[in-house]
Amino acid sequence: xxxxxxxxxxxxxxxxxxxxxxxxxxxxxxxxxxxxxxxxxxxxxxxxxxxxxxxxxxxxxxxxxxxxxxxxxxxxxxxxxxxxxxxxxxxxxxxxxxxxxxxxxxxxxxxxxxxxxxxxxxxxxxxxxxxxxxxxxxxxxxxxxxxxxxxxxxxxxxxxxxxxxxxxxxxxxxxxxxxxxxxxxxxxxxxxxxxxxxxxxxxxxxxxxxxxxxxxxxxxxxx
Amino acid sequence: xxxxxxxxxxxxxxxxxxxxxxxxxxxxxxxxxxxxxxxxxxxxxxxxxxxxxxxxxxxxxxxxxxxxxxxxxxxxxxxxxxxxxxxxxxxxxxxxxxxxxxxxxxxxxxxxxxxxxxxxxxxxxxxxxxxxxxxxxxxxxxxxxxxxxxxxxxxxxxxxxxxxxxxxxxxxxxxxxxxxxxxxxxxxxxxxxxxxxxxxxxxxxxxxxxxxxxxxxxxxxxxxxxxxxxxxxxxxxxxxxxxxxxxxxxxxxxxxxxxxxxxxxxxxxxxxxxxxxxxxxxxxxxxxxxxxxxxxxxxxxxxxxxxxxxxxxxxxxxxxxxxxxxxxxxxxxxxxxxxxxxxxxxxxxxxxxxxxxxxxxxxxxxxxxxxxxxxxxxxxxxxxxxxxxxxxxxxxxxxxxxxxxxxxxxxxxxxxxxxxxxxxxxxxxxxxxxxxxxxxxxxxxxxxxxxxxxxxxxxxxxxxxxxxxxxxxxxxxxxxxxxxxxxxxxxxxxxxxxxxxxxxxxxxxxxxxxxxxxxxxxxxxxxxxxxxxxxxxxxxxxxxxxxxxxxxxxxxxxxxxxxxxxxxxxxxxxxxxxxxxxxxxxxxxxxxxxxxxxxxxxxxxxxxxxxxxxxxxxxxxxxxxxxxxxxxxxxxxxxxxxxxxxxxxxxxxxxxxxxxxxxxx
Numbered sequence: 072x073x074x075x076x077x078x079x080x081x082x083x084x085x086x087x088x089x090x091x092x093x094x095x096x097x098x099x100x101x102x103x104x105x106x107x108x109x110x111x112x113x114x115x116x117x118x119x120x121x122x123x124x125x126x127x128x129x130x131x132x133x134x135x136x137x138x139x140x141x142x143x144x145x146x147x148x149x150x151x152x153x154x155x156x157x158x159x160x161x162x163x164x165x166x167x168x169x170x171x172x173x174x175x176x177x178x179x180x181x182x183x184x185x186x187x188x189x190x191x192x193x194x195x196x197x198x199x200x201x202x203x204x205x206x207x208x209x210x211x212x213x214x215x216x217x218x219x220x221x222x223x224x225x226x227x228x229x230x231x232x233x234x235x236x237x238x239x240x241x242x243x244x245x246x247x248x249x250x251x252x253x254x255x256x257x258x259x260x261x262x263x264x265x266x267x268x269x270x271x272x273x274x275x276x277x278x279x280x281x282x283x284x285x286x287x288x289x290x291x292x293x294x
Numbered sequence: 295x296x297x298x299x300x301x302x303x304x305x306x307x308x309x310x311x312x313x314x315x316x317x318x319x320x321x322x323x324x325x326x327x328x329x330x331x332x333x334x335x336x337x338x339x340x341x342x343x344x345x346x347x348x349x350x351x352x353x354x355x356x357x358x359x360x361x362x363x364x365x366x367x368x369x370x371x372x373x374x375x376x377x378x379x380x381x382x383x384x385x386x387x388x389x390x391x392x393x394x395x396x397x398x399x400x401x402x403x404x405x406x407x408x409x410x411x412x413x414x415x416x417x418x419x420x421x422x423x424x425x426x427x428x429x430x431x432x433x434x435x436x437x438x439x440x441x442x443x444x445x446x447x448x449x450x451x452x453x454x455x456x457x458x459x460x461x462x463x464x465x466x467x468x469x470x471x472x473x474x475x476x477x478x479x480x481x482x483x484x485x486x487x488x489x490x491x492x493x494x495x496x497x498x499x500x501x502x503x504x505x506x507x508x509x510x511x512x513x514x515x516x517x518x519x520x521x522x523x524x525x526x527x528x529x530x531x532x533x534x535x536x537x538x539x540x541x542x543x544x545x546x547x548x549x550x551x552x553x554x555x556x557x558x559x560x561x562x563x564x565x566x567x568x569x570x571x572x573x574x575x576x577x578x579x580x581x582x583x584x585x586x587x588x589x590x591x592x593x594x595x596x597x598x599x600x601x602x603x604x605x606x607x608x609x610x611x612x613x614x615x616x617x618x619x620x621x622x623x624x625x626x627x628x629x630x631x632x633x634x635x636x637x638x639x640x641x642x643x644x645x646x647x648x649x650x651x652x653x654x655x656x657x658x659x660x661x662x663x664x665x666x667x668x669x670x671x672x673x674x675x676x677x678x679x680x681x682x683x684x685x686x687x688x689x690x691x692x693x694x695x696x697x698x699x700x701x702x703x704x705x706x707x708x709x710x711x712x713x714x715x716x717x718x719x720x721x722x723x724x725x726x727x728x729x730x731x732x733x734x735x736x737x738x739x740x741x742x743x744x745x746x747x748x749x750x751x752x753x754x755x756x757x758x759x760x761x762x763x764x765x766x767x768x769x770x771x772x773x774x775x776x777x778x779x780x781x782x783x784x785x786x787x788x789x790x791x792x793x794x795x796x797x798x799x800x801x802x803x804x805x806x807x808x809x810x811x812x813x814x815x816x817x818x819x820x821x822x823x824x825x826x827x828x829x830x831x832x833x834x835x836x837x838x839x840x841x842x843x844x845x846x847x848x849x850x851x852x853x854x855x856x857x858x859x860x861x862x863x864x865x866x867x868x869x870x871x872x873x874x875x876x877x878x879x880x881x882x883x884x885x886x887x888x889x890x891x892x893x894x895x896x897x898x899x900x901x902x903x904x905x906x907x908x909x910x911x912x913x914x915x916x917x918x919x920x921x922x923x924x925x926x927x928x929x930x931x932x933x934x935x936x937x938x939x940x941x942x943x944x945x946x947x948x949x950x951x952x953x954x955x956x957x958x959x
Contacts, residue, residue: 168938184949187956212949219942 203244336379529647563611
């Protein structure tokens with residue numbers, strides 16, 4: 072049996088796993104700049120995964136998806152967020168709501184849940200689709216987990232973007248997903264990013280902080 | 295036939311638009327068009343039934359795109375369309391005059407035709423989707439009609455209660471249809487008919503159907519909304535709500551249980567029997583305690599629904615045990631009572647409307663002596679009272695007699711529970727019938743006899759012919775059906791043949807004597823009774839005048855120990871109800887009387903205070919309301935959380951749902 076008998080499957084699986092592992096790295100990381108860097112790497116892996124799927128499925132429109140992921144998610148958004156952080160002067164370490172250890176444990180649980188969920192449902196589909204969907208659902212859930220365990224608005228946005236990476240990963244993994252769906256997801260994320268950016272400046276202007284914990288105090292709801 | 299229904303629906307639509315556009319000026323056209331449409335419905339339905347009632351279906355590309363709207367007319371829907379059309383015609387003509395006395399006709403006119411159209415659509419719907427949509431439009435239209443008098447605070451609370459109960463009912467129906475349809479996604483009745491459910495699922499379906507249709511019909515303990523809502527609506531709308539809408543709800547019950555649910559289980563019949571007996575008895579006991587004329591009539595609607603439900607329960611029990619001849623008898627009794635109740639309850643509500651127009655009073659304690667001022671109204675109201683009290687030769691007697699014929703054969707049922715329950719329910723029914731007679735002695739005696747208790751009653755004037763003729767027509771129909779019940783029972787044969795195909799239906803071979811189970815069993819003839827009653831009454835009058843007194847005597851009126859002839863010395867509605875309140879009320883309503891005597895030397899008057907407690911309201915509804923408001927208070931905390939907590943809650947909900955999916959695979 073040759074080593075590269077099923078190289079399409081192995082490579083796609085490897086790239087999916089990279090995206091997933093980088094999601095864990097996002098959960099682990101405390102420093103804002105490092106979070107951005109890891110996010111950029113995750114987007115790069117996503118772009119590679121999309122490009123590989125384009126090649127493997129012989130679906131040229133996925134190259135466009137890959138290009139969008141590469142340009143916007145791996146370069147533009149991280150750079151923009153980087154500038155915002157420098158401009159607002161908030162490059163400190165982030166307070167987490169839940170300790171790093173328990174967060175990682177919950178993350179592992181979520182991955183197990185995704186696999187339990189996806190594998191029986193998609194029994195009829197090919198192995199590649201099934202593994203991709205399980206990885207994508209894990210990335211989505213880990214993104215959500217990141218959003219609720221961080222106290223800083225910027226890292227919540229990164230959590231949201233990483234969640235969206237999971238959606239794209241699911242979309243490229245499934246054969247026959249029309250381009251318009253991926254495009255609309257990409258554009259909605261762009262819009263969300265712009266709105267978040269505007270909100271950052273407004274929040275900062277009003278409250279002098281992006282720490283959500285402080286804002287809760289402003290609402291008089293500290294518990 | 296379906297084209298015959300389409301024309302009335304178009305007329306209703308036109309009338310509704312006229313009502314929106316025209317306001318007060320559109321009153322005559324709106325009611326004329328509605329009456330015309332209802333008359334066409336009645337005519338078409340009667341012809342359909344007389345011609346053998348071959349079902350006709352139509353699928354229209356309306357509603358949900360891949361389902362469409364299915365419509366079907368069969369014997370059952372045609373019979374209820376006949377009830378709807380007949381009542382709607384006469385009520386609409388009554389409203390031509392009565393509607394002018396509404397404070398704000400603009401709040402009635404657009405919805406009155408819509409209400410009639412909604413009820414017609416329920417009767418011809420042939421898939422769950424259009425059934426529920428029609429059902430809801432019927433509820434909403436009647437709700438808006440109840441709100442016509444929205445300036446009264448009691449109307450607003452009645453309307454709110456009605457809306458809540460209607461939502462609960464339609465929710466139950468929705469779940470029931472979902473249960474019946476399963477995962478198939480085809481909601482046409484033709485498909486649902488074939489679905490075979492597990493015993494426990496069909497039991498659940500039965501419960502949901504009874505809650506859904508029963509809450510609309512007013513089965514105890516789901517009746518609480520009915521009396522306030524029916525009493526608050528304008529009288530011609532009350533007549534339609536009591537006379538027809540409750541019947542449309544029962545149509546839903548029959549359609550679900552007899553037609554769609556497949557083979558019945560015997561305990562369904564037992565549940566319906568007990569619910570019906572309880573409804574009849576409690577309804578009439580509430581009615582006896584009431585002194586508001588329209589509310590009293592509405593409680594009698596609850597009672598009569600109970601009588602019909604008893605008939606339906608017997609029919610289900612007999613059908614489940616394959617005793618189809620008796621099932622046909624019980625079904626015929628129930629459906630004939632549907633027809634009869636629509637006639638006499640509409641007559642009585644229209645009569646109360648006439649009294650309302652003449653005196654602006656609903657409280658019986660303020661009325662009295664109207665027989666001198668409104669003789670025709672008094673006469674037709676008397677006929678309605680006799681009919682609803684189930685006295686021969688009027689129609690109420692025939693249907694209750696048929697129900698009793700089914701009850702006395704209850705011992706043929708094999709289940710011991712039913713063997714014992716049926717006679718008990720029979721006793722409840724007999725008691726309810728007797729109490730209904732008591733109640734209407736009270737109503738007629740207080741409202742029409744004696745002397746006026748307040749100036750408005752003394753100044754009352756008879757209403758015009760536009761209002762009298764429909765009431766007289768209802769009264770004539772009550773007498774006609776009472777004397778010749780075979781006419782209506784003949785129209786019921788196709789219904790019985792459709793729902794109970796193994797039974798030949800009841801025996802109508804003898805045109806004079808109604809002997810439903812054949813010539814060897816008990817029989818009744820309204821005509822002979824009428825002749826006998828007339829003959830005996832004439833004989834009595836003759837004998838009294840011949841042997842007792844043929845001279846005219848003049849003596850002081852009301853001088854039997856009451857030389858002071860003020861109206862307050864008359865027997866009041868409260869005094870009529872007092873013995874019943876003491877006997878039954880102390881058990882059912884925890885009625886208590888307390889005498890409040892002033893201390894020696896104190897000059898204030900002594901007081902007699904009577905208190906009543908509604909067991910259903912205080913036992914079921916008030917605790918439920920308290921529980922809901924408690925939960926709402928607790929859940930209110932969720933309104934004031936931080937963003938991260940909201941996200942966490944959503945995340946937790948998502949993970950929980952995913953876990954459920956993962957575990958259930």
